[in-house]
Amino acid sequence: xxxxxxxxxxxxxxxxxxxxxxxxSGSIFSIDDMGWYRQxxxxxxxxxxxxxxGGSPNYADSVKGRFTISRDNAKNTAYLQMNSLKxxxxxxxxxxxxxxxxxxxxxxxQVTVSS
Numbered sequence: 001x002x003x004x005x006x007x008x009x010x011x012x013x014x015x016x017x018x019x020x021x022x023x024x025s026g027s028i029f030s031i032d033d034m035g036w037y038r039q040x041x042x043x044x045x046x047x048x049x050x051x052x053x054g055g056s057p058n059y060a061d062s063v064k065g066r067f068t069i070s071r072d073n074a075k076n077t078a079y080l081q082m083n084s085l086k087x088x089x090x091x092x093x094x095x096x097x098x099x100x101x102x103x104x105x106x107x108x109x110q111v112t113v114s115s
Contacts, residue, residue, distance in 0.1 A: 001026045001027055002024055002025070002026040002027065002028055002031075002097065002099060002102075002104040003024070003025050003026045003104075004022055004023070004024050004095050004097060004104055004105065004106035004107075005022070005023045005025070005106065005107075006020060006021065006022050006093070006094075006095050006106040006107065006108065006109040007020070007021050007023075007109065008020040008021050008080075008109065009093060009109030009110045009111045010110075010111070010112070011112045011113075011114065012085055012111075012112070012113055012114070013113070013114050014085060014086055014087055014113055014114065014115050015084060015085065016085050016113070017081070017082060017083045017084075017085065018082045018085065018111060019079060019080065019081050019082070020036065020079065020080040020082070020093055020095075020109060020111075021077060021078070021079055021080075022034065022036070022077065022078045022079075022080075022095030022097075022106055023075070023076065023077045024076040024077070024097055024104075025076065028076055028099065029099075030053070030099070031053065031073070031076055031097050031098070031099055032052070032053055032097075032098045032099060032100065033050050033051065033052055033053070033097065033098040034050065034051055034069075034071050034078040034095070034096070034097045034098075035047065035048070035049060035050030035051065035069070035078075035095070035096050035097075036048045036049055036050075036069065036078075036080050036093055036094065036095060036096070037093070037094045037096055038089075038091035038092065038093045038094065038111075039091055039092050039094070039108075040088075040090060040091040040092075043091075045094070046060065047060060048060050048063055048067065048080075048093070049063065049067055049069040049080065050069070050096075051069045051070070051071050051078065053071075053073065055070075055071070057069050062088075063082075063089075066082065066083050066084045066085075067080060067081065067082050067083070068080070068081040068083075069081075078095065078097075080093070082111070085111075085113045086113060087113045087114070087115045088113075089111060089113050090111060090112050090113050091111060092108040092109065092110050092111075093108065093109050093110075093111050094106055094107075094108045
C-alpha cells in the first residue's frame with residue numbers, strides 16, 4: 001500500500017502563486033509517474049500535469065507556462081509550483097502516483113483563486 005499526503009493548498013488572489021506538495025510513503029520500491037489532477041465543482045476530474053521518474057513532464061494546455069511540476073525521488077515527493085493563478089484554476093487538486101500497474105490517490109487539497 002502507498003499513502004499520499006498533500007499540502008499547500010489555500011486561498012490566493014488572481015495572479016498569485018501556490019506550491020503543492022505530495023509525499024508518498026508505505027510499501028514503495030519505485031514510483032513511476034507522479035502527477036496532479038484537479039476537479040472543479042460540476043466538472044470531471046482532469047489531468048493537470050505529470051512527471052516520469054526520469055523527470056520528463058507533461059502539462060495540460062491550460063497550465064503550460066504557468067505551472068511547473070518537479071519531484072524528489074529520494075523523498076518520494078512531488079511538487080507543483082503554480083504561478084499566475086487564475087480564477088478558473090479553482091478546484092480540488094489530487095496527487096496521483098503510479099507504481100507499476102497500480103494508481104494511488106491523495107485526499108485532495110483545495111485551491112481557490114479569487115478575482
